[in-house]
Amino acid sequence: MRTSIATVSLGGSLTEKLAAASRAGFDGVEIFENDLLASPLTPEEIRGRCADLGLTIDLYQPMRDVEAVPVDEFGRNLRRARHKFEVMRRLGADTVLVCSSVSPLAVDDDALAAEQLSQLADLAQEFGIRVAYEALAWGRHVSTYDHAWQVVEAAGHPALGTCLDSFHILSRGSDPKGIEDIPGEKIFFLQLADAPLLAMDVLQWSRHYRCFPGQGGFDVAGLVRHVVRAGYTGPLSLEVFNDVFRQAEAGPTAVDALRSLLVLQEAVGVAELPAPVVPTGVAFAELVTPDAEPVSAVLGALGFVRAARHRSKPVDLWQQGDARVLVNTGPAARRDGTGLAAIGLESPDPEGAARRAEALLAPVLPRRRAREDAPLEAVAAPDGTELFFCATGRPELPDWRADFEDVQHTPAASDIRRIDHLALTQPWHHFDEAALFHQGVLGLDAQESVDVADPYGLLRSRAVTGADGGVRIALSVGAAPADDTVHAQHIALDTRDVVAVARRFRAAGGLLLEMPANYYDDLAARFEFADGELATYKELGILYDRDAYGEFRHCYTRTVGRVFFELVQRDGGYRGYGAANAPVRLAAQHAARRLTGG
Numbered sequence: 001m002r003t004s005i006a007t008v009s010l011g012g013s014l015t016e017k018l019a020a021a022s023r024a025g026f027d028g029v030e031i032f033e034n035d036l037l038a039s040p041l042t043p044e045e046i047r048g049r050c051a052d053l054g055l056t057i058d059l060y061q062p063m064r065d066v067e068a069v070p071v072d073e074f075g076r077n078l079r080r081a082r083h084k085f086e087v088m089r090r091l092g093a094d095t096v097l098v099c100s101s102v103s104p105l106a107v108d109d110d111a112l113a114a115e116q117l118s119q120l121a122d123l124a125q126e127f128g129i130r131v132a133y134e135a136l137a138w139g140r141h142v143s144t145y146d147h148a149w150q151v152v153e154a155a156g157h158p159a160l161g162t163c164l165d166s167f168h169i170l171s172r173g174s175d176p177k178g179i180e181d182i183p184g185e186k187i188f189f190l191q192l193a194d195a196p197l198l199a200m201d202v203l204q205w206s207r208h209y210r211c212f213p214g215q216g217g218f219d220v221a222g223l224v225r226h227v228v229r230a231g232y233t234g235p236l237s238l239e240v241f242n243d244v245f246r247q248a249e250a251g252p253t254a255v256d257a258l259r260s261l262l263v264l265q266e267a268v269g270v271a272e273l274p275a276p277v278v279p280t281g282v283a284f285a286e287l288v289t290p291d292a293e294p295v296s297a298v299l300g301a302l303g304f305v306r307a308a309r310h311r312s313k314p315v316d317l318w319q320q321g322d323a324r325v326l327v328n329t330g331p332a333a334r335r336d337g338t339g340l341a342a343i344g345l346e347s348p349d350p351e352g353a354a355r356r357a358e359a360l361l362a363p364v365l366p367r368r369r370a371r372e373d374a375p376l377e378a379v380a381a382p383d384g385t386e387l388f389f390c391a392t393g394r395p396e397l398p399d400w401r402a403d404f405e406d407v408q409h410t411p412a413a414s415d416i417r418r419i420d421h422l423a424l425t426q427p428w429h430h431f432d433e434a435a436l437f438h439q440g441v442l443g444l445d446a447q448e449s450v451d452v453a454d455p456y457g458l459l460r461s462r463a464v465t466g467a468d469g470g471v472r473i474a475l476s477v478g479a480a481p482a483d484d485t486v487h488a489q490h491i492a493l494d495t496r497d498v499v500a501v502a503r504r505f506r507a508a509g510g511l512l513l514e515m516p517a518n519y520y521d522d523l524a525a526r527f528e529f530a531d532g533e534l535a536t537y538k539e540l541g542i543l544y545d546r547d548a549y550g551e552f553r554h555c556y557t558r559t560v561g562r563v564f565f566e567l568v569q570r571d572g573g574y575r576g577y578g579a580a581n582a583p584v585r586l587a588a589q590h591a592a593r594r595l596t597g598g
């Protein structure tokens with residue numbers, strides 16, 4: 001189906017919005033009146049700009065407070081409408097959205113509403129324009145889609161149809177099944193938005209919290225299925241009022257928006273994409289650093305050994321069990337300092353995974369490799385993290401490991417088994433996008449989002465996971481501009497005995513993050529521990545949590561650059577990430593940074 005986006009969904013000037021929509025690959029736009037009013041371009045110039053960009057103008061909107069008013073008021077409304085229709089003729093737009101009245105002048109009289117909308121449609125017809133009547137969820141007398149359709153049906157005018165908006169329908173809990181009772185040709189337009197499930201005033205919810213389909217809690221795909229069954233053949237158009245997107249750069253937001261429509265069309269069954277290839281594990285985490293020494297010291301103290309070196313690049317492979325960390329001292333490191341730059345995801349079909357990512361608009365990374373290197377499929381996540389699709393130790397596929405040459409080493413310790421999870425801090429305006437990317441592109445499941453108190457703000461965190469826990473990524477975002485030291489990325493390592501690993505780490509000179517005594521007093525009140533157990537945790541800074549499935553013990557290394565390590569021990573199938581302990585950990589990191597600057 002054709003794709004469209006309302007200019008109100010993007011930040012910037014009208015010119016910037018149109019360029020972003022076109023570059024992302026949308027077919028058309030809804031021009032929001034305010035964007036036109038604020039533009040220095042004439043309607044003819046906007047029309048030309050859209051044509052040059054390959055965009056159709058699918059809708060002009062909104063007209064407000066038109067119907068069911070006293071006759072002299074309606075006369076003034078028609079005068080206003082004539083002026084707007086003139087503008088639309090100059091724009092070359094043939095459909096206008098009229099939202100249900102919120103005016104105190106409007107009366108509760110469907111026959112009058114139908115009669116006046118019919119007169120409006122008569123006037124529109126003179127201009128070759130169609131009127132699409134939409135029920136605002138907070139409309140004064142008409143606030144549901146079925147009521148708006150009744151009014152339209154009663155008017156029985158060929159130039160009058162209805163506009164369906166998923167937000168207004170789903171926010172009120174209306175059953176979208178009734179959409180199938182509307183003849184498809186009378187659905188003049190379809191606007192799509194999702195939203196997080198919040199208990200709040202519906203107008204505020206709509207104006208500030210809408211998001212792209214798949215980013216919130218509504219079944220937008222289910223609604224679209226009903227609209228398609230009704231016989232609608234117009235565009236799928238995104239209309240998203242969102243405080244964050246308004247402030248963000250239009251280009252990436254438009255790409256994010258179109259990706260959501262691609263995933264939606266796949267779910268509805270009106271478009272096919274290369275099938276998702278769900279990653280089964282983490283092949284490696286790659287750190288870049290200008291100085292390998294501090295990172296190597298931490299890895300060494302954790303029991304990793306430097307097992308191999310890249311044949312053509314300054315990259316070391318550190319390994320313990322199936323946990324692999326690459327330490328890259330190449331040019332990127334000198335630019336960006338110490339940080340997590342790339343993740344290798346173990347994939348059943350690396351090429352298939354890359355094909356899907358590309359179809360879903362993920363930037364495919366150029367293969368900056370020497371001729372003899374294995375051809376690795378890689379794309380960039382929204383935060384810039386490079387994702388490599390890997391096949392480790394599978395002879396029939398290229399193996400990234402073949403680019404590395406073993407170096408002499410003593411055996412590694414054996415109590416760290418694998419990477420348990422990766423925690424990635426997102427830029428503030430990419431959080432919803434990141435969750436949708438990891439679900440839609442990688443085929444991971446998103447868990448509920450949780451809020452975590454930070455001494456200097458609030459952190460929102462959401463995990464995305466593979467079916468069997470082979471891949472776990474915790475995405476988080478702070479309310480304030482990211483503090484590089486505390487809101488760093490981290491690599492969590494799975495151990496069968498966190499106490500033993502923590503002790504060895506400390507004996508080898510490693511620095512663990514210390515936790516306050518009050519935390520342990522509180523733990524003693526909440527749980528029962530064996531004699532001496534709590535004292536051990538306190539000594540090593542180990543945190544404790546429990547869920548319906550099992551227990552969780554974890555502790556943290558001090559931060560190097562923008563990365564730190566977590567040691568985790570999951571027992572009995574514990575599913576979480578110790579979110580209950582995160583406020584204490586964040587406070588401890590702030591305190592450590594103040595004391596030592598690291």
Ligand SMILES: O=C(O)c1ccc(O)c(O)c1
Nearest residue numbers: 062097099134165206207
């Ligand atoms: O919030 C509003 O006023 C508004 C305007 C036009 C729309 O299409 C809509 O869904 C909401």
Ligand SMILES: [Mg+2]
Nearest residue numbers: 134165191239
């Ligand atoms: Mg709308």
